Amino acid sequence: MRFMVIVKATExxxxxxxxxxxxxEAMGAYNEELVKAGVMLDGDxxxxxSYGARVRFDDEGNASVIDGPFAETxxxxxxxxxxxxxxxxxxxxxxxxxxxxxxxxxIRPFSVPEDFGEAFTPExxxxxxxxxxxxxxxxxx
Amino acid sequence: MSTPPAPTASATADLHRVVDAVWRMESAxxxxxxxxxxxxxxxxxxxxxDALVAALEQWPESGVPAKPGAWLMAxxxxxxxxxxxxxxxxxxxxxxxGRELVQQEGVEEDWAAALDEVVEDxxxxxxxxxxxxxxxxxxxxxxxxxxxxxxxxxxxxxxxLVPEKTLAQRIVRAKRTLTAARVPFEMxxxxxxxxxxxxxxxxxxxxxxEGYAATAGEDxxxxxxxxxxxxxxxxxxxxxxxxxxVHGLLALMELQASRLAARIGPDGESVLLADQDRSRWDRVxxxxxxxxxxxxRETAAGALGPYALQAGIAACHARARxxxxxxxxxxxxxxxxxxxLNPSPVIELNRAVAVSRAYGPAAGLELVxxxxxxxxxxxxxxxxxxRGDLLVxxxxxxxxxxxxxxxxxxxxxxxERALLLGRAADCGGPAGLxxx
Numbered sequence: 031m032r033f034m035v036i037v038k039a040t041e042x043x044x045x046x047x048x049x050x051x052x053x054x055e056a057m058g059a060y061n062e063e064l065v066k067a068g069v070m071l072d073g074d075x076x077x078x079x080s081y082g083a084r085v086r087f088d089d090e091g092n093a094s095v096i097d098g099p100f101a102e103t104x105x106x107x108x109x110x111x112x113x114x115x116x117x118x119x120x121x122x123x124x125x126x127x128x129x130x131x132x133x134x135x136x137i138r139p140f141s142v143p144e145d146f147g148e149a150f151t152p153e154x155x156x157x158x159x160x161x162x163x164x165x166x167x168x169x170x171x
Numbered sequence: 172m173s174t175p176p177a178p179t180a181s182a183t184a185d186l187h188r189v190v191d192a193v194w195r196m197e198s199a200x201x202x203x204x205x206x207x208x209x210x211x212x213x214x215x216x217x218x219x220x221d222a223l224v225a226a227l228e229q230w231p232e233s234g235v236p237a238k239p240g241a242w243l244m245a246x247x248x249x250x251x252x253x254x255x256x257x258x259x260x261x262x263x264x265x266x267x268x269g270r271e272l273v274q275q276e277g278v279e280e281d282w283a284a285a286l287d288e289v290v291e292d293x294x295x296x297x298x299x300x301x302x303x304x305x306x307x308x309x310x311x312x313x314x315x316x317x318x319x320x321x322x323x324x325x326x327x328x329x330x331x332l333v334p335e336k337t338l339a340q341r342i343v344r345a346k347r348t349l350t351a352a353r354v355p356f357e358m359x360x361x362x363x364x365x366x367x368x369x370x371x372x373x374x375x376x377x378x379x380x381e382g383y384a385a386t387a388g389e390d391x392x393x394x395x396x397x398x399x400x401x402x403x404x405x406x407x408x409x410x411x412x413x414x415x416x417v418h419g420l421l422a423l424m425e426l427q428a429s430r431l432a433a434r435i436g437p438d439g440e441s442v443l444l445a446d447q448d449r450s451r452w453d454r455v456x457x458x459x460x461x462x463x464x465x466x467x468r469e470t471a472a473g474a475l476g477p478y479a480l481q482a483g484i485a486a487c488h489a490r491a492r493x494x495x496x497x498x499x500x501x502x503x504x505x506x507x508x509x510x511x512l513n514p515s516p517v518i519e520l521n522r523a524v525a526v527s528r529a530y531g532p533a534a535g536l537e538l539v540x541x542x543x544x545x546x547x548x549x550x551x552x553x554x555x556x557x558r559g560d561l562l563v564x565x566x567x568x569x570x571x572x573x574x575x576x577x578x579x580x581x582x583x584x585x586x587e588r589a590l591l592l593g594r595a596a597d598c599g600g601p602a603g604l605x606x607x
Contacts, residue, residue, distance in 0.1 A: 032455075067196065068405030071455050112455065114398065119185075120192035123239070 032071070033113045033121040035128075036136040039079070039106035043133075044099065046078045056129035064111070069124060073111035104134070186231050191323075194223055197240040198321035199406075201247055203293030206356045208285045209251060212300055213346030216318060218254065222246040248286040255282060294319070295410045296356050298403075302371040305352045310345040311374045312381075317342055319406075320399055330396050331381060371407065372420050372478065375400050379424045383431070397428045408463070418467035419479030425460030426485035429453040440586050445494045457489045480509045499529035516545045517553075524557055532564035552581035556591060563598065572598035 049057070064070035076082075080099035087093055100106060115121045118139065125135045198219060205215035222243045236242040301314040312331075316322045322330075328338040359367040382396025404421040411417055433447040464486050467479040475483065484505045491497035506522035519542055527535020539558050548554045559574030575595035579588045 066406060066409035068402035068409075071459060114402075115192075116195065116395070116398070117188055117192055119188040120195060123189065123192045123196060 031115060031117065031121075032140040033115065033118070034138050034140065035111040035113060035121065035125050036107055036138065037075075037109035037111075038134040038136065039103050039108040040133045041103060043108040044078045044080070044103050044106065046080070053129070053131075060127065060129050063127070064113070064124065067124075069113050069115050069120075071112040071114050073109070075109035076107060078108075079106050183231055186235075187227065189235055190223070190226050190230060193226070193235070193239040193243070195321040197243055198223075199294045199297055199319050200240065200289075201244050202318050203297040204244070204286055204288075204290065205247055205251060206297065206300070207290060207293055208282050210356060212297075212318070212349055212356065214254075216346070218247050218250045219243075221250045244286070248283065251286065252282060292358060294406070296358060298371055298407065298410070299359060299367055300349065300354060300356055302367070302374045303349065303354050304367070304370055305348055305354060306345050308374070308377065310341055310348070311370070312377055313338055313341050314345050315371075315374050315403070316378065316399065320403060322399070330393060368411070368414060368416070372416060375404055375407070376420060376424070376478075378403070379427075383427060394428075394431055397424070397431065400424055401428060408466075412466075413470055415467045415471040416476040416478050418463045418470060419476055419482050422460045422463035422467055422482035423478050423485055425456045425463060426482060426489050429456035429460060429489060441584075441590055443590075444488065449492065452489065460489065461486055475508070477509060477512055480505050480512070494528075497528070499525050503529050516542050516548050517551070520548070520551075520554060520557060524560075527561055527564070532561045536561045536565065550581055552578045552587075552591070554578075555581070556594075559594065559598075568598040 061070065061073065064073075078099065082098040082100075084096045084098070084100070085093050086096060113121050113124060115124065118137070121137050125137055128135060201222065202212070202215050202219045205218050206212045209215050209218070225246045226239075226243060230236075298315070298319050301318050302311045306314065313327055316327045316330075317324065324339050324342065325335045328335040331338070358364075379397055379400035382393040382398075382400065401421070401424050404417070404424055408417050408421050429452045430444070430447060432453065433449070433451040434442055436442045460482070464479065464482045467475065467482065471479065484502050487498045487502045487505070503522055503525035506518055506525055510518045510522060519538065523535045523538035523542075526538055536558070539554070539561060542548055542554060555574040556578040559571045559578065562568070562571035562574060572595045575591050575598065579591035579595065582588050582591065
């Protein structure tokens with residue numbers, strides 16, 4: 031089972047404050063432990079929301095763009111891991127070992143096509159798959 | 172004294188899953204440390220199991236400790252020292268030599284200190300002892316999943332479709348065999364290292380294949396076994412990062428597993444590589460597998476080993492957007508290199524398929540026909556299946572149908588049989604009758 035472990039932003043991460051040497055070392059050790067245990071498939075950090083933007087849609091589908099930063103710090107994301115584990119409990123146990131002081135992690139399973147039920151028609155799936163293919167091809171190119 | 176409220180049934184079940192998760196994460200290190208100190212993997216595993224039982228008893232009331240691994244290790248350590256004292260007391264009654272007792276008291280302190288020590292090689296030694304050549308292949312698989320993977324006996328039994336009792340006995344016998352043979356808990360060295368590592372890789376690939384190509388039962392795959400084999404492969408790659416073939420095997424497993432979802436059709440039938448919806452291949456695993464293959468190539472001392480070569484073949488498929496765009500000549504070349512390392516009619520058969528894709532069905536059929544008299548392939552269903560395929564491409568439908576039917580009669584997998592009979596039916600009616 032695949033899970034995303036979402037790192038919520040903090041005031042420090044939103045300020046763009048660089049982590050201390052100790053924190054970097056602890057995080058490096060934690061990541062190494064995850065890799066050596068064979069559970070970490072991916073992971074990365076994000077810059078503060080001041081570097082980002084939002085695209086908001088109204089009910090008619092009109093898009094408006096809002097530049098960062100955004101106020102509700104605790105709802106923002108500052109990084110993520112992707113874990114492959116055998117249960118939610120195992121994902122939680124690994125997440126508990128992260129060397130954070132303050133902050134919050136959110137653990138969410140990846141959805142699988144079955145979750146969408148009948149609304150996700152084979153045609154739609156096909157379209158999405160084509161899109162994903164193109165994206166991958168671009169990444170590999 | 173008031174008793175705390177009994178946990179609800181569902182809270183207990185949740186807690187049980189937490190304990191299972193912690194056990195998967197911690198047990199190899201615990202069993203490894205205990206084996207290093209007691210010198211007996213069977214005893215070590217029993218002591219570790221005692222700690223697991225204690226967790227199941229105490230955590231529902233106390234909650235999961237902040238450092239569950241250290242908690243389990245502390246309990247196991249106490250049990251180890253208790254059992255040491257018991258055997259020492261027994262000896263005190265029978266042995267009169269004071270000098271020997273003094274020595275043993277020293278041993279007890281050593282044990283306590285040794286169990287507090289973290290030794291990086293413990294898990295690797297545990298891998299090697301679980302895959303020791305003194306054990307049968309089946310026993311190596313069971314011991315590896317149990318001791319290194321931290322899987323419960325009933326889990327392993329279910330995965331391999333054998334009765335739990337059979338599997339439990341297999342593990343008990345394996346532990347006895349290791350004790351009787353006085354197999355030391357150590358790293359193999361010199362020329363022995365390569366052979367012992369091969370045995371480990373073989374066990375992991377057996378586990379993977381049991382999941383990937385289920386040889387018995389109605390399910391075509393059991394993905395949990397594949398995932399377990401990949402997890403163990405990643406752990407091993409972390410333990411011996413300088414070994415090219417470990418990365419090669421990991422790459423092979425990840426690249427093959429990336430196709431798991433696409434291999435099964437909507438009705439549970441198997442879908443051949445050529446017919447798979449490639450957009451359903453798992454890109455995260457593909458990227459992981461390609462990175463592992465790069466590491467296999469970087470660490471290879473000379474020519475690539477058999478796992479890295481097979482991973483190279485899987486990578487040619489993973490990189491191709493369609494069957495037509497596949498580097499078939501490259502695949503044929505990898506098979507040739509494989510056959511040079513390890514001549515085998517099965518590899519020749521695969522090479523024939525690649526050659527037919529690269530250079531046309533007639534070239535492939537020529538290679539396949541050379542294999543018709545090989546005794547080792549006389550009951551191998553893929554020989555007639557491949558031959559049938561090539562004959563269809565050459566428009567020889569009657570011969571093709573007979574081959575597909577023969578293949579269907581040889582396979583043990585029910586779904587595969589259905590697939591082959593379907594291909595036979597596609598070739599039209601029996602010989603001599605109009606087929607349109």
